[in-house]
Amino acid sequence: MTRTTARRPPLPLVGAAVVAVVVMALPLAYLMVRVLDSGPEAWAALWRLRTLETTLTSAVLVLLVMAGALILAAPTAWLLSRTDVPLRGLFFVLMALPLAVPSYVAAYAWVALIPSLTGIVPAAIVMSLCTFPYVALPLSALLRRMDGGQEEAARSLGLTPAAVLRRVVAPNAWPAAAAGLLLVALYTLAEFGTVSIFRVDAFTRVIFASYRASFDRTAAAVLALLLVVLALALVVAEARARGRAARWRVGSGSGRPAPVLALTPGARGFALAWLIGVAVLSLAVPIGSILHQLLSSQRREFDAADFLGALAGSVSSSSLGAAMALVLAIPVGVLAARYTARWVRILEGGAFIGHGLPGVVIGLALVFLTLMLLPAAYQTLAALAFAYAVLFAPKAIGATRTSVASVPPGMESVARSLGRGPISAWWTTTGRLAWPGVAAGALLVLLTAMKELPATLMLRPTGFDTLATRLWSRTEVEAFGAAAPYALALVVVAAVPAWLLSRWLGHHASTSETADEVEWQSSPVSVEKS
């Protein structure tokens, strides 16, 4: 039975989710404190014509980048999850890796290649290339897990494969895409590095000018509030676009595996051309530029001890941060997946409030809050990891929600009826089935944490370095030759979890299935008894 129920969610889940959302919204508390400190001049900054102009520019940029990310992500995810194009595992890793490249590195690489590149359209293209994995990863996970039975039923009802894609696959996959697009939009709102390199007059320029020029944190806080409002608007828009239907898959069993399309040789050529093209534009250009700078540099000092220290720092802080982020994201994602009450949707939206804020704002917020609440923890590794969790947990919420929602809730009841306690039942059914999507979310957090800069600079223990901070300190003085190993290391280190995730998502699995497997998957109770 898969009836929607209005039953109340268990209290521990609600408690955990509320605590998580409060934590993620902490930066807002900081902003409110600063704003209350401010005088009328700070508010005057909001009503300037320039603020309106730059906000409009930012809005246009957000729309362009979302469109670009979707155009890049949808075919890529579909090719990797639903066809037999060769080297799927490799391309999946390549698809995830642009997240590992700091955006200013990518932007700089493009400008170095084509110096006259400026303006909103080139900026949007480059940012789409950097952010499309936010959409492609969850989309790929969902496409892989979709119920093939629906698509077969549609075929039998007379739809061509293209029509099935349009009328069955796309509507079912849209929630995952929308969640990714929300992240893309919020990232674009908060982004400064690319915007400054391409000289786009976006709203973040105004905020950064406020910090850097006038050192006026109150004015900056007021301006940052505008970003919060914009972020909320985006969250609401995404929730609406996601739609109320399809909150979970209808059915009692595990359904058929998603069908895999065998490509004709001609189609295979096009598919490979597309995938290679995307990889070249999103990865080869930045990496090629880094290598070129390395080779043409006259200062190529490399200190192995520094490098290893930075490597250890990156891995330790970002994995700890990703783990904490999951702790925050999972309760919210599970709650949002299973319960459709309005207060749940509002709660979930609250988690994204701070997600449109630039890292410098979050950094200052956490400086303030840590010193106020727990001074002993200031500038420790734990505090840094916690900062990553606050910063990036929202990235994992969408992926968690989408993948938990794709598992019918009836499975947990079946497991309970077989004698398992509530947590064990949840874990062995929904947990097992949803976790590839959750893992995709964790990967997003891990990769973005590794390249995070402004909050890291402020909150790290003195003397603690990550690959990103070392990269930054060298690029600040344009010692690109010395910077190159760190940039490359970021990409290489990111490749490891990306590769692991691609394996778990089954991109290495062969498409031939025995009839036994097929029969087993179509039997009503597919609960493993291990």
Add this chain to the structure above:
Amino acid sequence: MPHVRRARSAARLGRAASLAVILPAALLLAACSGSTSESSEAAPTLDTSESVVVYSGRSEDLVAPLLERFTVETGIPVEVRYGDTAELAAQLIEEGDASSADIYFGQDAGAMGALDAAGMCAPLPDAISDAVPSVYRSENWTGITGRARVIAYDPKQVPVEEVPTSVLQLTDPRWKGQVAIAPTNGSFQAFVTAMRVAMGDDATREWLQGMVDNDAQVFEKNSQIRDAVDAGTVQLGLINHYYWYQKAAEVGAENMNVQLAFTEPGDAGTLVNVAGACVIAGSDNPAGGAALVEWMLEPETQQWFVDETFEYPLVEGVAAPAGVPVLSDVTGPDIALAELEDLPGTLAMLQDVGLT
């Protein structure tokens, strides 16, 4: 080495004459003050086992070897925290009394002025204030090295004789759309503030509006401007001089296309800005902090800066970097950097014309 455009000979002669008078006097002064610098009064005692915590907006590549030498020479351990100059200053202000910093070392005077205004800087000991000309410091913070504002130009598009000698010429239609500026950058803002002090608000506003009307190209960073001029995307750019050297050290001077030109002494465009330091007011090791700042002003250390970054030394007795005009030639309007406190006024003006 960059091709440098020098001031007209007549003015130069006059300057050389005045130098001949001033320099010995200055040296004398330095010698006199040097003998008293050792016995600074009421300085807290120095404990060489206690470390100095530095918040540095200058890069690690530069500062780390420097501070290692300090530790070797004095035995005082140093812990350094690196960050962006402005964000670090904001963080310091946010930390307030709870900050563990002893010294702030920043890229521009604006950051230090902000820290001072927030009450984060302790008064400088006499030893320090005596060593640095008052033009380059204030009561509570001091410059360590100087940077000159220059016009970067693309020699392929602009022959050297056509490069403007004054920033006021940049509003000429000849340069429409070809001048790059970085209005959100501290050094540009300091330069505009200097122009306001020297020429008055109205003239400055007129110039700024003229630049906007002349389609001045806005960039975020000086290094971007330098690269754009190097590539020929724009013909001229207003930057700090050492950016040229920074890139030359990376790719080789022979591979650089862009060249530098200095504007006339006394011109509003010829401002020397400073990278500087201050002792943090709530520091728990003020003696150690002061010792570090003093050490950075010693001739050997100043010479080291000259060699590494081609910045100007600010103390007497150290030669300017080779190939650039001497510091005394690179004088901007007759103002002290500390007078550039009306940064908010400059920002308001920049906002009004729409540059920020």
Add this chain to the structure above:
Amino acid sequence: MTASALAVSDLVVGYGGPPVVRQASCTAAAGTMLAVVGASGSGKTTLLRAIAGFIPVTSGTILIGDRMVDGAGVMTPPERRNVGIVTQDGSLFPHLTVARNVGFGLPRRMLPDGTPTSDRVDELLHLVGLSGLGDRSPHELSGGQQQRVALARALAPRPDVVLLDEPFSALDAGLRIELGTEVRDLLQSAGTTTVLVTHDQDEALSLADSVAVMIDGRIAQQGAPEEVYARPSSLEVADFLGEVVVLPVLSLAAGVATTVLGDISLDPTEVSSEVPHRVALRPEQLVVMPAPHGDREAGVVEAVVYHGHDSMIEVRLPDGAVVRARALGSTELTRGDPVRVAVTGAGQRV
């Protein structure tokens, strides 16, 4: 005999490895229901999916009506076969309402003959007993209701054949029987040719017009339910469709086999000249009567299992063999009672 609406001949289907369907052949007459019944792993679902066109066929032919959809270099894609499918969990489209689901295979507004699509949708909803639920979302319905919607959806484009892939196995027992009968009646009145795949032999026997038993990728036997049950062609078939009592043949004479239970006439339709070694009977053919104490040829009751509608009585015969007999309702026999077993009806040689 009406022309067959579906004819599968010597079908071989594999996934690249050893074939799962090995030379299977079966037919379904127009307007009738064929049940393909077999154990898990027997290949029945694969056979169904091959008929639907979701799996390429290695060799053999499939004809729907007089169209060859598979075979001799032909492979018609699923959307052109005009075959409807109802899966085990219905596979309704969660993002569409019930009405939109049902009308999914139809043109949006109007059918080619001018009827508005909504009329046809209403007609089908009425047919499956769900009138008025058109605006609901699938997840608001119960499992049984969802299966009805799935059926309505499959029937909407008037397919030549409807394929049911274990459609009732996800439902509870009572509902399964009720819905199964309803569906069968519905399909019959609509005159639709149906293929039902199931592992439940009760379902197959009770609902279908023709039963095909699939063992190890082959159709071992196809025929009317009574035929296949009472006259199984092999021991495997017999064993699959119900309980079997197997007795060794002691001697054979003129169509009568002598066994430990006495003489049993053999099914005359068997034409084989082979000497049968064994005879197969159904438990309901054995009648158990109490025997007087001391009867040397009496067997002993080993166990009695009561099922409500019948009881299974396990008897140990004097020669040590154990046979099971079925009695209607309850019985007064208990463990240890001496009994005699008689046989009614004919046996099958196996």
